[in-house]
Amino acid sequence: MKICFLLQRRFAYIGHALALILKEKYGVTDFCGYVSLRSGLEFLKSQKDIQYTGLLLDENVHNQYKDEPLDLAYLKELEKNYGLPNLWRYIEMDRTIRHGQLVREYPHDASPYSHEEMMRLMQVKIKAILKFLKEEKPDVIIFSVIADLSALFLYQAAKKFGIKILLIKPSRIQSLHTLTEDYRYYSHVDKTFNELQNGEMALPEHQLLAENFLKNFRAKPSPYSYRDTPAAKPTTRKKQFAFLRPRQAIVSLKWTAQIFTDYFRNKYRQDPYTVKPWHYIIDTIKRKARVFRGFDDLYDEPNFNEYYVFFPLQAEPEMDITLPSQFYTDQNWLIQQVARALPIYFKIYVKEHPAMYGYRPRNFYKKLKKIPNVKLIRPTETGFNLIQNAKIITTLVGTSGWEGMLLKKPVITFGDVFYNKLPMAKKCDNINDLPWLIKEQLENFIYDEKSLVNYITAIYKESADVDLIKIWEMEGGSQTEKHKEQLSALANLIASKLNP
Template identity: 25%
Template sequence: MNFLIEFTTRNYKVRNSMAIHLKKLYPGSRFGGIISAHGAIKKYLESQKEVGYEFLYDITNIQEEFLKEDVPIEEIKDFEESIPGKSLWRFVAVDREWGYQFIKGSIPVMYFSKKRVNYENIQRIVGGYSRFFKKVLSGFNADVVIFMLGAHSVQAPILEQVCKNLKITYISPAITKIQNYFSITSNKEMLFPQIKEAYLKNIQGELVTDSSPGEKSYEEMHSSLKNKNSTYYFDQGDNYVKKLKANKGFSFIYLVLKRIATTFLHWYQLRTLEKQKAGKSSRYSFKSLLYFNYYNLYKVYQGRKLLKKSFYDTYNPNEKYIYFPLHVVPEYALLVRGNMWINQLFIIENLAKSIPLDYKVYVKEHPGTIGWRVRPFSFYKEIKSYTNVKLIPPYLDNHQIIKNSQLVITVTGTPGWEALLFHNKPVINLCEDFYEITGLSKRIHNIADLSKEIQSEIKRISEISTEERKRRIVCLLNAIIINSSWADKPLRVLGEEDAPVSEQEVMDAGTLLGNEIGKYLDRLQN
């Protein structure tokens, strides 16, 4: 079996360990790698002896090569025709640089020349990636591509589509948001067809399984909700807010000086790494240093503003309201999974026009925005401009807001699952999510129907008994558990852990990941 593996700055050691284990599971396998990362990762992978990679392509600066090429317009048109949505602009919108014009409600994270982001260059980038991936995968005769979730780049959806066109298995480990379980997804949207299939067979009586693991998981997660010191899955929760509140004791001047120093140090490290790899540093110029300082100082100022109670409307738990939690922008859940709903102001406007007259829309900022991303203040001003919309603080208890709401509407993400799992609330999704299969939420396809869907969904969910809700949720939990593995440190297995990890811990994580991939591939073949 021929494995092509994507390596990044964080995951390369765990994924190399995974490759070592896959080599044992599938003797005679061949391995290749694509690297998109800072640092001497290629050197590390070439120097280790356990896996002989036939090639390791570092594509960190490959876009500069694409921009020198002619626009392959016929190839682009043929490739676009193979896409289900029939438009490559949806792929472009995923990218933080080339699709910046689609990313509303956010100030760009990195400096780039807007003159460079023009129509012809976008075509060169799209054509370059599709041509490159097709050449690499065909030449290697790849059977499996193990991709990296979380990439905000046009390369991610292009790689997936090339794999589909060449009938190559495309997979990645992903969290399930069920305690510490992780599974294997076969798409960039982090959906799990194997879990969906198991649920349908289970609920219809075609698959007889012991329901006790699902019931145990259900009870443990509900118990964790009552325990304020634990979480129902390993997510970081409101760490961003905690850090910022801890900084409130420092003066604004101190935080500004600290941010300038850390920005320069980070820029210098990245610039040095890029010069070592490419001989020059086009992305980390002095203009980019000035921009990073502007961005990070704005972040300090905005963080202080967003932690002030006076910035927000008053939260009234006794008021009838629809809850809409904001997504961080740019971020994978919105740019990739919720690709057609990136403009959250558009959603809020339509909600304001669709709720019953005696309702309000409660909008809460994502805690991760504070100290991580920056929005223009005009974004908040527009939200506040609607008389039936309230902007409430990000540090309020999310569960209490859900519990007191009449309905939760999300693009995708955790609050919809929490509303369904813990609070028996109606949920409307704008994109498909893993729990949709239970029939305890509703995905809308036409925004013009939103007003009717809100009222009908509130009524429909109220008619489902507590016992029936639990039966469906437990069935879903069982389907997840039999198609997943438990990890004591899920972020380590996914290659996303920040803390230093020992060599033994890397090997253990790689072995666990390799076993889960092996189980998934064996099921595909049977």
């Protein structure tokens, strides 16, 4: 058996650690990888534990587009075979190609590529991926995320070629992570859930875990990840300017000098995903200027005695918006539609994501404030207070929808998300249906405790306890040896799905 890893950014270190466990514990010897960053490729080439049969670097492929002649006949054929139903979706979800983001800070929105260059980029990347798959012939591809053109096409090509897909996803329960073969839902969880619902299976130990989790959550709601809570983020002007304190100012100056030094020492500094230090400085200054000007004059105080719908803004840029909510990515526009779909006496409470404080311009919020029944709630307000007192939770695909369901609230979503499987959530596929969906959820909502417990039971059965948010996003994968026990649990889960 050969396993291919999509090694997106610093997941290269974690993916390699998983490969090593699968080799040592389960005898898997053949591995290949599609690698995002050059630093990840250099690490994989320098290690001696695993001899990868093939490693394809996305940055190398990307750089070939300048010499690629545009072939419209080839693109038409690709669209016929891999279109969703066209090829634009691959471009639209790639934040770097479409918006110039990741190398520039949100709200930057200017692609460095023309329409023709985007098509040439698509050509070179798709050609390289198809060639890679035909040469390597993997049996399984393990995805960390699907967040750009290359990852989405690799996913679609794997489906076309009959290659098994295992996508690692947070379960939104504590630090549990599950695997799915479809990014739109949790395929393995759903299968177990269906069997539980139909009485074909009983999981008393996992059910007890589910019931205890639900009981404890309702007694004292807490986020599945502390990282994005108001307490963990600098959501005030004071916190944002803490770097100016004498000791921290020295650290900041050293850091700034270091990023310039590292950039000019990097012989591959023209790689497409390399952040130019002057762009980093410019974007940081702009963000701090927005924070200095402040947003306090725009905030409203919540009144928990009035009728309201809660709409939590999601972080941007974020693959949870671009992939599963493809036609609802403009949250400002969407809030306007929700506001006009409500009963006349309802408010809509909009709260900023704690991680986005200072990123969105004032004009974004001022536009919201023009909507008569909108209240803009400050980001320091606890989301659970707003959820518990809301009549409905409306969200693209956010965790607040799941948390609302745990607290027995009706939910309306605007994208593909795992908890759409449960009857308490209604997905809005057509914006013209939104007023009727809201009316139905307000007047005819039926809470189903059995379904919720069975779903959480299925999550416990089909998940591994591994804090990837800490290991990957906070530590950058640099301390995988320290977390070998947790990563072994994830490797065990992967192994259980290799030969079902």
